[in-house]
Amino acid sequence: MTLNTCSLALLPVLAQSDPLREACGDDPSFTCERVYDWTGSAGWAEAADKLLDTPARILLILVVAYLANLLVRRAIKRLIAQITDPEAQDKLRSLKRRAPVSIVDTGSVSLRAAARAQTLGLVLRSIATAVIWAIAVTMVLGELGINLGPLIAGAGIAGVAIGFGAQSLVKDFLAGIFMLVEDQYGVGDTIDAGEAIGTVEAVTLRTTRLRDVEGTVWHVPNGTIQRVGNMSQQWARALLDVDVAYGTDVDRAEAVIKRVADDLWREAGWQGKVLEEPEVWGVQRLGPDAVSIRLVVKTRPSEQWAVMRELRRRLFDAFRDAGIEIPFPQRTVWVRRDEGSSREVEDTLGDSGDPTGI
Numbered sequence: 001m002t003l004n005t006c007s008l009a010l011l012p013v014l015a016q017s018d019p020l021r022e023a024c025g026d027d028p029s030f031t032c033e034r035v036y037d038w039t040g041s042a043g044w045a046e047a048a049d050k051l052l053d054t055p056a057r058i059l060l061i062l063v064v065a066y067l068a069n070l071l072v073r074r075a076i077k078r079l080i081a082q083i084t085d086p087e088a089q090d091k092l093r094s095l096k097r098r099a100p101v102s103i104v105d106t107g108s109v110s111l112r113a114a115a116r117a118q119t120l121g122l123v124l125r126s127i128a129t130a131v132i133w134a135i136a137v138t139m140v141l142g143e144l145g146i147n148l149g150p151l152i153a154g155a156g157i158a159g160v161a162i163g164f165g166a167q168s169l170v171k172d173f174l175a176g177i178f179m180l181v182e183d184q185y186g187v188g189d190t191i192d193a194g195e196a197i198g199t200v201e202a203v204t205l206r207t208t209r210l211r212d213v214e215g216t217v218w219h220v221p222n223g224t225i226q227r228v229g230n231m232s233q234q235w236a237r238a239l240l241d242v243d244v245a246y247g248t249d250v251d252r253a254e255a256v257i258k259r260v261a262d263d264l265w266r267e268a269g270w271q272g273k274v275l276e277e278p279e280v281w282g283v284q285r286l287g288p289d290a291v292s293i294r295l296v297v298k299t300r301p302s303e304q305w306a307v308m309r310e311l312r313r314r315l316f317d318a319f320r321d322a323g324i325e326i327p328f329p330q331r332t333v334w335v336r337r338d339e340g341s342s343r344e345v346e347d348t349l350g351d352s353g354d355p356t357g358i
Contacts, residue, residue, distance in 0.1 A: 190230075243290035264307070
């Protein structure tokens with residue numbers, strides 16, 4: 001049989017399939033094909049394809065997207081619950097105790113681990129929901145016969161334009177995520193964020209809200225924080241340079257300072273705030289008017305300022321009772337009487353800088 005003969009033999013078959021192709025396209029759906037087989041009408045087949053098959057596919061896509069979103073959110077929630085579970089944290093701490101010291105962080109376990117995990121879980125659930133429903137919407141548009149090529153191209157151009165205009169927003173968002181993951185600070189911490197120093201009142205993925213000692217509220221974008229100093233994480237240190245006058249017995253002054261600090265450490269009301277025995281490190285500085293003796297006290301986070309204020313009050317009373325002189329600025333003034341002669345007058349300068357007693 002020649003090629004022309006074969007072509008002539010296939011013409012009736014092609015002619016019979018043309019109505020189905022015209023009604024249901026080159027890739028006919030199950031519904032369109034069955035309706036055409038039952039009715040033999042291209043119109044009924046096309047109507048059934050538009051009224052039954054396409055909505056059914058769209059409904060199936062939405063149902064699958066809903067179930068996938070539900071399962072992913074539950075999986076993330078279960079993972080976060082396992083991370084924040086006290087038994088899991090106890091197991092993790094036991095493993096860390098068995099691990100070599102060189103590869104284990106020796107810092108205290110963060111008390112904000114549960115809150116930080118919850119925040120990260122919320123972020124992950126939001127991202128998962130956005131991705132799943134974006135895919136679902138794209139598939140629905142494809143089922144409706146919308147050409148996605150120009151739409152995706154236009155969205156890409158718009159995304160690039162928005163990206164250039166929202167660089168700082170993306171930077172703040174990423175910085176907020178890393179800040180939460182690394183537990184750099186949390187609500188209640190006192191931090192130095194460069195732009196402002198204060199207590200953290202709120203932390204979001206975009207900004208950190210601080211309130212300084214004067215009550216001013218600062219909103220600092222996370223992306224602008226180049227460095228942050230946390231004054232209330234794990235433990236703190238109250239550092240005092242106590243000044244005594246020249247001529248004071250330094251050993252006796254150190255003994256008085258040590259006694260006052262130890263009394264505070266042993267006092268019931270301060271035992272939860274002072275963590276370790278206070279240390280007197282000795283002479284820190286020889287100033288123009290005084291000898292500075294350094295005292296350091298390890299405290300709970302954010303308690304160092306209260307401890308320092310109480311120590312200053314007690315040291316003032318102890319120095320007064322022990323007869324240890326608290327220094328004040330002193331200067332030597334030379335008064336010239338006439339040429340070739342002078343007399344040295346030692347006097348005390350007050351806060352205004354005016355000499356008295358001359």
